[in-house]
Amino acid sequence: MRLVIATCSVDYDGRLSAHLPLATRLLMVKADGSVLVHSDGGSYKPLNWMSPPCAMAELAPREHEVELGVTAVWQVQHTRSEDRLRVLIHDVLHDSSHALGVDPGLVKDGVEAHLQKLLAEHIHTLGSGYTLVRREYMTAIGPVDILCKDPGGASVAVEIKRRGDIDGVEQLTRYLELMNRDPHLAPVTGVFAAQEIKPQARTLALDRGIRCVTLDYDELKGIDNSEHRLF
Incomplete structure (x- = not known):
């Protein structure tokens, strides 16, 4: 799992459109390919996400994005639909990767x-x-x-x-x-x-x-x- 804390804005396009304005958030990239965007509230629920099957590419920002302070772009494309998540990163405060291994799953009551x-x-x-x-x-x-x-x-x-x-x-x-x-x-x-x-x-x-x-x-x-x- 990759954990990135960054100042970023997020746009989701596809069957629906959503925009998250510039703020500091936690970005999670899981081994199954899913990408989740979390804030410091709202319990476990992400603000936005892309579920697998999907592919993520880290791109150089466009010229007008550089002028706005964007240093990197995450583009996450769903492979079975037109849904796309685009994360514009301004500042990275933390970036780490951790191998969690195979989870045994929830043991129910x-x-x-x-x-x-x-x-x-x-x-x-x-x-x-x-x-x-x-x-x-x-x-x-x-x-x-x-x-x-x-x-x-x-x-x-x-x-x-x-x-x-x-x-x-x-x-x-x-x-x-x-x-x-x-x-x-x-x-x-x-x-x-x-x-x-x-x-x-x-x-x-x-x-x-x-x-x-x-x-x-x-x-x-x-x-x-x-x-x-x-x-």
Whole structure:
């Protein structure tokens, strides 16, 4: 992984356009080719990014860019679309590379892991006509618990928690933003599934167009429990 702290501006062009004005930011270049732009706030979510497959080139700035103080240009081009990220670097405060090795992945809580397995085996729990694509669908920022198709054949990303809170909704939102940039998957909708979903998390999810599903652990195991239902 390469970590660069630099004063820079960033432009994203493609299916959407976005501009980040000049400021000091953290630029991350991962071994999988992804490039992420972070600020010193906003928790784990990058301000902008390019997910693989993509190619990054470091270019000399154009004449008018030199006049504005630009010393280097990162141009990141997605290889399957016209999406392009262009980072104009003015000053570099830090530049280092670190070999992190192979990550063993997230070790889930036993109940969450079992919920994921059970829901994948009984994907119709989400509704009639749903079909499983795969568990642990890998993205550039981590695995989505379940990727499935709705009755119309559209992609659905499912994030599973034992207790669903706002952080879980934010996590799923990040996955959806990334996956919807992939023309082979888009449009992708989201399902936030948990044994218990906090009211604030449900409100945030619904506001972002994410469906909430309350899972009954006993029911998924085949035990009839009339006290809990799937909503």
